[in-house]
Amino acid sequence: MISRRVQHIAEGIAYRLPQVLAKRRLVPAIERYALTEVNGVPILVAPLDTRRVERLEQYASDDLLRQIAAEVGYPVFLATKGMGYVFLLGHLPRLPRRADFPLTAPMNTVSVGVGISGAINLRWQDLGHVLVAGQTGSGKSVFLRLLVYQALRDGMNLLLSDLDQATFPMLEGHEQLLADIATTPEKGVLLVQKALSECDRRAELFRRVAGYPDTLDEYNRMAGLDGRERLPRVLVVLDEFSALAVSTPEIRQQIAQLGWRGRKFGVQVVFAAQEFTKDLVGPLREQVNTAVCFRVRSAEMAKRVHCAGAESISPQRPGLAVTDRWGLVQTYFVDKSLLGEVRPVLSDEEIEMVQRAGQGGQVSIPKLVEWGWSEWRARKLLEEWEQRGWVVREGTNRRIAPKLREILSTPQTPQSASKPSNGSVYAEIFAGER
Incomplete structure (x- = not known):
């Protein structure tokens, strides 16, 4: 929940931003303000109504961004989608070094x-x-x-x-x-x-x-x-x-x-x-x-x-x-x-399904449904496996292909999955x- 203090900060920025733009003889065409949180970090988003402005590059200049940050007292970035400003109202969380x-x-x-x-x-x-x-x-x-x-x-x-x-x-x-x-x-x-x-x-x-x-x-x-x-x-x-x-x-x-x-x-x-x-x-x-x-x-x-x-x-x-x-x-x-x-990583459930198919390797959507899969999941899985050459079609049924059995019989080289610092x-x- 966004605190009252952060709300007051956002209100102050919303009051001062149009004034900064006006000083630069730019139309303060802020479409709306949105106060939200990203992973616990409060941010204020101020998108521009591009229909009311000309020469958008003037609104994105480094000099203007520096002036906005100096006058409102908080870091400001250009929005990565559309055109507008994003104000950081708290410290960003840590990103891992690896x-x-x-x-x-x-x-x-x-x-x-x-x-x-x-x-x-x-x-x-x-x-x-x-x-x-x-x-x-x-x-x-x-x-x-x-x-x-x-x-x-x-x-x-x-x-x-x-x-x-x-x-x-x-x-x-x-x-x-x-x-x-x-x-x-x-x-x-x-x-x-x-x-x-x-x-x-x-x-x-x-x-x-x-x-x-x-x-x-x-x-x-x-x-x-x-x-x-x-x-x-x-x-x-x-x-x-x-x-x-x-x-x-x-x-x-x-x-x-x-x-x-x-x-x-x-x-x-x-x-x-x-x-x-x-x-x-x-x-x-x-x-x-x-x-x-x-x-x-x-x-x-x-x-x-x-x-x-x-x-x-x-x-x-x-x-x-x-x-x-x-x-x-x-x-x-x-x-x-x-x-x-590179070896594909199959889930335990998928490996169990191949094992249940047995030596004959017969699989079908009704059979997978009988084994507890939903019809949608069964169809999606078999379509993907057929595309990969892991199953071959035989009429309305499919059969596990030797390619998939070879994958399952070859040990995978484990990759480091350590917790990032x-x-x-x-x-x-x-x-x-x-």
Whole structure:
């Protein structure tokens, strides 16, 4: 419950903010005020009515933010979504200095890390295309491996560009790669063309299915009813994307095409680089759903990708990032040695189901319902397993495939799941701020 003291502070800010804007000859077009708490931290949100203002960049200048903070007496940040201000009315909770990827992370879901509001998990399709920026040693490469690790676990196909040959050498020749890892700009271009060709192939498969599917999930559901090929998602990772784009300018048009086509066909792209220039960000702006910015060179660069403040992240905080969706996030750590031997983690209930299927391996929705599963869960599980090649269809029934039995018979290499340390408070995250 928000205390009366905090309410009085919020009322004072609401009174003074329009005055500060008016001093700068800006329309004080505050749409409304919202006083709330995030993980126990009180914040005041003041979104702007953008229909009543001109030249929005004047409302987002660093100079104005400094003046607002000085006159109201509390830290102020730009809202990460929409346009407006967020006032911090208390100390932010501690973020861990390191957060190990949890073994219990749900499959078919992307686990990003730990934010101010707790663990961040979302569906692959909700993550969308991703822009990742960060200097050497900031945690960018580890984050790319985190995404790839989960893609491998979830049975996705991969297209990887690794010009420095330092991020994904352990995946050379992996069975889930749709093409060899690109190690030169020329091969990177071919990789993008391969992704576009995969979109072409999937477009043809979509046309053959009755019902006009608009998404990969819709297609797989309809294809399952017709006994047609199910399609896994594809993750395309373009590391050192700026070097690729500079050496081959014609790739930018292909990237734009891949961005809008990939959404429908389940082909997701990660654009990663140390630096994103203005002319690079332009073509990507409409394609990217999520921006993750580790320590970068300049404030201008951070603002360019909508991650203001990332330039001030301490070099002592690898893995810490500013995002345009969740604010500050300590991204999960996954050791690179694990990527070569990724094994899906099945729940005890799923393992028991395979064991109950016995040597014959016959499974069906009615049988799973008989074993205590809901019909919806049974259908969803079997559809996912069929897509992964873990079960094969035999008429109206399905049978456990040898691929799944092999997974269950191979011991997994346990990953560290130690409890994250408390780390430092928010003020210590940024170098030079106390």
